[in-house]
Amino acid sequence: MSPRPAESDGADLVERTALAIRDLLIDGRLRPGQQLVEPALAAALGVSRNTLRESFRILMHEGLLLRHPNRGVFVHAPDVAEILDIYRVRRIIEEQAVRGAAPKHPGLAAVRAAVGQAVRLRDAGDWNGVGTENMRFHAALVALADSPRLAELFARLQAELRLAFVTLDSPEYLHDPFVDENRRIVALLDDGRMGEAADALDAYFTRSERTVLAAIERGRATRPR
Amino acid sequence: MSPRPAESDGADLVERTALAIRDLLIDGRLRPGQQLVEPALAAALGVSRNTLRESFRILMHEGLLLRHPNRGVFVHAPDVAEILDIYRVRRIIEEQAVRGAAPKHPGLAAVRAAVGQAVRLRDAGDWNGVGTENMRFHAALVALADSPRLAELFARLQAELRLAFVTLDSPEYLHDPFVDENRRIVALLDDGRMGEAADALDAYFTRSERTVLAAIERGRATRPR
DNA sequence: CTTCGCGAGTCGTTCAACGATCCACGCTAG
DNA sequence: CTAGCGTGGATCGTTGAACGACTCGCGAAG
Incomplete structure (x- = not known):
């Protein structure tokens, strides 16, 4: 949708993408346990897969996302x-x-x-x-x-x-x-x-x-x- | 030195690369304030630039690396x-x-x-x-x-x-x-x-x-x- | 001596590709 | 009818190349 990454804001795209996902999480639009498939979400957010993966790193280190190696990242469901x-x-x-x-x-x-x-x-x-x-x-x-x-x-x-x-x-x-x-x-x-x-x-x-x-x-x- | 990234270990390549950089840091082989040029370091570590960038994210969030937007990442020199x-x-x-x-x-x-x-x-x-x-x-x-x-x-x-x-x-x-x-x-x-x-x-x-x-x-x- | 502009060096981001891995499903054998 | 055993599809992990954007230093012009 947005070919130009000129979505404004301050930080870089990766940070902004992480923010967007964070919002989806606290809004509850991404349910705990749900898988976040890279190509789909990348397309939905209008960023490349690489950029999305960098955002995933951030959110994983924040404890919001969880990675199952070779299976994908999922919304963390805290016990x-x-x-x-x-x-x-x-x-x-x-x-x-x-x-x-x-x-x-x-x-x-x-x-x-x-x-x-x-x-x-x-x-x-x-x-x-x-x-x-x-x-x-x-x-x-x-x-x-x-x-x-x-x-x-x-x-x-x-x-x-x-x-x-x-x-x-x-x-x-x-x-x-x-x-x-x-x-x-x-x-x-x-x-x-x-x-x-x-x-x-x-x-x-x-x-x-x-x-x-x-x-x-x-x-x-x-x-x- | 290591053209094949088959350095084994458990975690994924990004994590292993972050570890390698961490070692360089505490060994003092990367001095505080020094810039880490992406293409050069990627070649030195035998990983792609994308992978290296993901590693940078981790280390930045750990406070070891610092990014000056559009200028590059540097070894953090704590004051x-x-x-x-x-x-x-x-x-x-x-x-x-x-x-x-x-x-x-x-x-x-x-x-x-x-x-x-x-x-x-x-x-x-x-x-x-x-x-x-x-x-x-x-x-x-x-x-x-x-x-x-x-x-x-x-x-x-x-x-x-x-x-x-x-x-x-x-x-x-x-x-x-x-x-x-x-x-x-x-x-x-x-x-x-x-x-x-x-x-x-x-x-x-x-x-x-x-x-x-x-x-x-x-x-x-x-x-x- | 100051300012302006230009070019080199990097970063930021994207895209396409390919092997590796995992999972579900259906098929075969007992 | 049930337990294995392929096999195919989906997705991940990683790479390489490409291109515009940005910063900075240096030399030329004023």
Whole structure:
């Protein structure tokens, strides 16, 4: 369709293609377990097979795609163990980021903003928006560590988690009950009581983990095998 | 040298090529800042340009290579800020892994083994070996968290750090004074005193960071600009 | 001494091709 | 009727060549 690769944007074609596929994934238009055949997808995206393969490399290293050698690449369908692993890493990173954050850290503004927006969206009934804002909230917490590497790692984790949510198509409502909790955390942070905020986060994670596991079990019962 | 890409091994050619380049990097045969010209390197490694480009993607995402759009890829030369960032992340990960480790964790065997081997190699005067064993030691600590994602992240960090050491060609002796400290840490772990072990690690990091920074300054003075 | 333009060197991307590998299906033998 | 055993089709893995686009250094013009 687009003979000219002048599709605008900033990065190179490979990166843009990876982005496009990422969108297809979180939109759920590519289902977990599904195979991504190279010629077909390349044609659909209007890029060459080589370019597509480079994009696959990126997404594989992000844990979103999985390659079976000589058989093709498939959308990764995370199992329980992997979801738990993601939460384990999140717990470590977020809690330490919060615990070690400087009082009056400039990044706190972003944290506040995310919570505020989430409250507004919840009152408007926009659950999808609440979910997005919740992710922003946690990313802002990690940003308090002032570590580019940690931030990037976390972004990847969030992408994986998103895919996991798609996998067990249990969407936004998972985030709803936590808005008030987030508000409490941000209050603690504004007060400079980082340790208590971290502890609150810890409780958050235990609860959130339980919720997710329940959703998994429920899904497994509904759609067995 | 190797016209036939039949170098065997397990993974696909792209992965093997990435490994080969990684080796060139930590061997110091590719100096930081140096450009990697695609046709030349492809010929040298006996792979096609497309394959090489896929390998580049991997290494770029690992932080070892850097791409200047439309100019080529270069060996990443980490600056002070980045080295500090690596240490920041290491501190968070390793300390939490240790703090949360179960007593009598099976992984402790690997930790003990690394320290024992380091002591032996030090007495034999094999500083290079001591350095390697030190890396193994820290990787074993991270493994105590039982998190594949954390382990993989840490492996990447170590690769980056290795590159950093090559950058300021200050090699193994950085690891020497820490062997005894490591021994103390493993003793604490065997005792089930995880908190104290984590605290010891914290001290280790502050000191190690200082040493590295000193080496950087020294390097900057020796070989300015 | 500064600026402009040009040419060489590379990158970015595509296309076509070919052997290798895997899988499903149908056929044969027991 | 069931268990193997080809065999063909689909797809991957990798290559080589091609061509426009971009960057940079260098020499000429002002």
